[in-house]
């Protein structure tokens with residue numbers, strides 16, 4: 001268990017569904033795409049989120065990630081108003097503006113920790129899109145506090161027993177302090193917005209306006225839980241996808257040149273907009289392929305609430321099923337030459353041959369990531385905006401080592417140097 005990823009990869013060699021006794025609990029690793037599809041799309045009525053996901057409820061409350069049953073169903077409907085395509089298109093400008101603010105701070109020759117730089121950028125995006133401009137300073141504070149909270153979970157998940165919230169350790173005290181801070185700020189932002197009644201075009205406005213069939217909206221508590229959930233679920237995942245993309249491109253300079261050329265060609269000298277996303281087709285393939293090799297959410301867990309038949313076995317109530325993009329995405333049964341970084345495997349003529357659930361970085365079934373289109377729009381717009389201006393070169397002597405937590409984080413920062421692409425780079429592609 002010291003090396004979870006290798007352990008699961010080796011275990012998966014025993015078959016498409018494998019019994020994994022871990023400590024005192026029972027897990028079944030499900031790696032076959034057809035079984036994953038069956039469980040996530042049809043079996044969801046006899047499953048709930050796994051124990052670790054429920055631990056996140058200490059901060060997220062009863063938001064979409066952690067809630068279950070009727071409450072989840074109602075909230076999913078309400079929150080989905082904030083993620084309709086028309087709304088996502090309007091968030092594009094805030095995404096691009098955030099990218100330009102990062103560019104304003106950078107200069108030719110700078111060396112960045114790419115994961116920290118992308119985390120800062122996607123935090124800025126989620127702050128702007130969730131709470132618009134009026135509370136940008138506070139959104140930043142919330143972001144910082146949530147970073148402390150994410151780090152806390154990384155440490156906690158490595159321990160066999162999660163300590164209760166009253167535990168008098170320094171890390172638990174820091175956790176509590178930051179959780180209260182987030183709570184206080186988010187509640188105040190909601191209260192101010194309710195009073196002003198203004199539609200600022202951001203996610204919060206969409207959440208405030210959302211009504212169910214009976215005309216009911218969300219309570220302040222639900223709004224608080226959903227805002228914090230979106231903040232937490234929305235920024236680290238996308239930042240990992242982007243940072244890992246820059247790392248992989250630095251290892252594949254020919255592809256990197258082509259992505260630069262596409263950005264230069266589609267955007268010219270103007271700012272990107274959401275309308276460009278459909279034309280940035282190579283950027284999309286590159287990001288998809290990065291998330292195949294390095295899925296930000298590397299494992300998805302579901303605990304069975306009843307016995308369930310899967311793949312010819314009766315899996316007992318209480319067992320946790322693990323669907324592990326890291327394992328399935330890298331398995332030779334589903335991908336040719338699976339460890340090769342090959343964005344062209346996502347060309348329509350090649351991707352059509354893949355099983356729909358051989359690739360599931362956003363999960364699947366009714367609980368599929370509600371932010372998946374938001375995330376792809378964001379990743380494509382940020383990648384093309386940044387790569388048009390700079391090449392990201394890995395400072396030699398480093399490789400990407402991973403530290404699985406709730407997300408698949410880097411074990412340490414990766415230093416990358418920014419250089420302006422040469423005048424002929426675009427043509428060379």
Ligand code: HEM
Pocket residue numbers: 049064065076229230233234235237238241295296297300301360361362363364366367368369370371372374375
């Ligand atoms: C590359 C970026 C992202 C990745 C890889 C990702 C991945 C995932 C995955 C795998 C799940 C399903 C978890 C499960 O079934 O247990 C999920 C759920 C969720 N994600 Fe994302 N996500 C990303 C970006 C975002 C963004 C940008 C937002 C919001 C702004 C978001 C909000 C959510 C929420 C609210 C859920 C829970 C949905 C539900 O259960 O109804 N995610 N995400």
